[in-house]
Amino acid sequence: MAALQGLLVPHLLPERCYDELVLRFNLLHVPCLKILISKGLGLAIIAGSLMVKLPQVFKILGARSAVGLSVQAVLLELLAITGTMVYSLAKGFPFSAWGEVLFLMLQTVAIGFLVLHFGGRTAQGVSFLVLYFALLCLLLSPLTPQPVVTLLQATNMPAIVISRLLQAATNYRNGHTGQLSALTVFLLLGGSLARIFTSVQETGDPLLALTYVVSSVCNGIIAAQLLYYWHVPAGAGARKKQE
Numbered sequence: 001m002a003a004l005q006g007l008l009v010p011h012l013l014p015e016r017c018y019d020e021l022v023l024r025f026n027l028l029h030v031p032c033l034k035i036l037i038s039k040g041l042g043l044a045i046i047a048g049s050l051m052v053k054l055p056q057v058f059k060i061l062g063a064r065s066a067v068g069l070s071v072q073a074v075l076l077e078l079l080a081i082t083g084t085m086v087y088s089l090a091k092g093f094p095f096s097a098w099g100e101v102l103f104l105m106l107q108t109v110a111i112g113f114l115v116l117h118f119g120g121r122t123a124q125g126v127s128f129l130v131l132y133f134a135l136l137c138l139l140l141s142p143l144t145p146q147p148v149v150t151l152l153q154a155t156n157m158p159a160i161v162i163s164r165l166l167q168a169a170t171n172y173r174n175g176h177t178g179q180l181s182a183l184t185v186f187l188l189l190g191g192s193l194a195r196i197f198t199s200v201q202e203t204g205d206p207l208l209a210l211t212y213v214v215s216s217v218c219n220g221i222i223a224a225q226l227l228y229y230w231h232v233p234a235g236a237g238a239r240k241k242q243e
Contacts, residue, residue, distance in 0.1 A: 012039045038201035041194050042096035048187060049100030053107035056181040057114065066115040068178015070170040074115055076163030078108045078132070080156040084211065086139045087153035088203075090146060097202040100191065156211045164218035171225045176232040185226055189219040 009018050017032035027033070060066050081101050088098035109132060116125035138144060139152070171177050192215040199209045 012036060012043075034201055038198045039096055042094075042099070042198045042202065045191050045194055045198070046096065046099040046103070048191060049103040052100075052187040052191065053104065053111060053181075053184050056179075056184040057107065057110055059179050059181045060111070060114045060118065063179050064118060066111075066118045066179060068170065068174055068176065068180050069111070069115050070163075070166045071112070071115045071119070073163040073166040073170070074108065074112045076159045076166070078105065078112060080159040080163065080211075080215075081105045081108055082136065082139070083152040083156045083159070084208070086136075086144075087149055087208070089140065090149045091203070091205070093203050093205075093208075097198060100195075150207075153207055153211070157214045160211070160215050160218055164222055168221055168225060171222075171229065175229070177226050177229050180222075180226065182226050182230075185219065185223050189216065189223050192216040192219050 008022070009015055013021065013032065013036060017029070017035055020026045020029045020032050021036065060069075081104050084098060085101045085105060088101070109129065112132075113125040113129055116122065116128060139149070167180075171180070192212050195212040196209060196216065199205065199212055203209075
């Protein structure tokens with residue numbers, strides 16, 4: 001029992017909830033059930049984020065092409081991810097409330113570089129990597145004032161909306177979704193929906209929760225396009241225009 005307590009407290013449950021749910025076996029204790037579900041979802045999202053964008057990375061590498069991906073959309077998404085990570089660290093939120101953005105950031109940076117590299121702009125890709133990580137170090141340092149961090153988080157919503165609209169416009173213009181990975185898009189949609197609950201439960205921060213609401217709506221638009229263009233091969237739009 002002591003080993004179980006060490007595993008659950010404080011990673012999944014506070015001491016009082018361990019007593020209620022495990023020792024007293026009061027499985028209908030709603031406040032503690034919410035905490036358990038929220039922590040469990042948060043850890044599941046973080047585990048899933050380790051590979052959520054890897055299908056996209058592998059699809060680009062396999063095709064040796066990033067056709068269908070908007071570099072502007074990728075960069076704006078990276079801005080939103082970075083804002084959430086910096087804001088969460090500054091506020092001292094638990095890792096289970098934001099941890100996936102760390103892994104999403106690393107994978108999005110890789111995608112940004114690959115889009116530039118396979119677009120014939122490798123030098124720009126290397127410069128992008130250097131500049132981004134230098135800026136990230138600055139934002140995470142004590143040199144960055146708290147109002148700047150809050151402003152960065154506030155820009156997440158327009159950044160997410162614009163990035164998804166740019167990707168949606170690219171899909172519409174091309175008449176297909178190109179090398180966009182369906183698995184990545186649907187995992188992102190599921191993760192953002194689950195994060196609405198966990199952000200309310202674990203942080204109580206309305207700005208963070210609203211960010212995930214907006215993200216879910218925008219991810220839903222891209223997911224709908226993927227379903228609409230499901231049987232349209234990459235390049236079909238370009239061939240139609242040539243004809």
